[in-house]
Amino acid sequence: MATVTEPGAMLAVRAAHSDITPLLAGYDRVGIAAVNGPDSVVVSGLRDQVHALRDQLLAQGRSAKLLAVDDAFHSPLMDPVLDDFARALGELPAGRMTIPLISTRLGRLATSAELTSASYWVEHLRHSVRFDDAVQCARAAGASVFLEVGPGATLTSLTQDAFASAGIDDALVLSASRRDREGPRALLGALAALHTAGHSVHWDALFGTRRRVDLPTYAFTRRRYWLDFQAGDRTDVAAAGLAAPGHPLLGAVVEHPATGEMVFTHRWSLHSHGWLGDHSVFGAAVVPATAYLDVALSAGAWAGCDSVEELTLEVPLILPPDGDVQLRVVLGAADDTGRRTV
Incomplete structure (x- = not known):
């Protein structure tokens, strides 16, 4: 049985098929292996020639990347094995096609006779894959x-x-x-x-007898879904001349009598606010951006501001495994339009 002994390589190129084809005239052992998109092709063939083509493309400023394969499928290097491959396939049994099949070899709907022909699969091994044509054919058919x-x-x-x-x-x-x-x-x-x-997804086939429950309709009822308790220290802040914002991430608030600024304070930890640990990055509990936004909205609502126009996060806040982080949210004095900084 014949084998492919010449070292092969495959190269992914960011370019149109029409732009690459003229360049292949100088390479007799290289061919277009696949046309994957309007500006995406794969070139396959003899390793030395593929490498030379890559250098030529890079010198032209084009994107060209070698694929991690040693075989050169859909290229002239397959010629020695085609006859043996055809003999190995022999006669293919004909079946009844129940689902239309779009061939990436033909770039169109394939017939049962074509798919059960040994020559079809031999040509598939040697010639270009027309993936983009197949996708566009499926799209045109209504997919x-x-x-x-x-x-x-x-x-x-x-x-x-x-x-x-x-x-x-x-x-x-x-x-x-x-x-x-x-x-x-x-x-x-x-x-x-x-x-x-x-x-439509047949969920019963996936989950079997597991019971499903409806998701909360918070997008319509405008209900809050923070845990309904004040985490952490339950000290009566009113006894210290402070007010309680009633938010699980804000423990107390005081207003500056001269400037109108407001200062909100609290302590955050994985012990008192365990749900913050659900947002983990590389094993560390990072406070999610939605928590900052909710804190800003709640602090603004306390001062009569009902929206956040802009929120920029410069440094992530990482909660330690033990201990806590002391939080201080400063709401600036209202300007002439009623806006405040936070």
């Missing part, structure tokens, strides 16, 4: 949801880039698996995105 089912999200990124280049913003592109995310979490995330986009 609006594209779900990648595989070991990663490479095709998801290619599809998103192709749609972005074409100005298409109404297609949902998802991946059921991601290398940086656990399998069940990635799958559930994709299903949740399908559900929130209005598509």
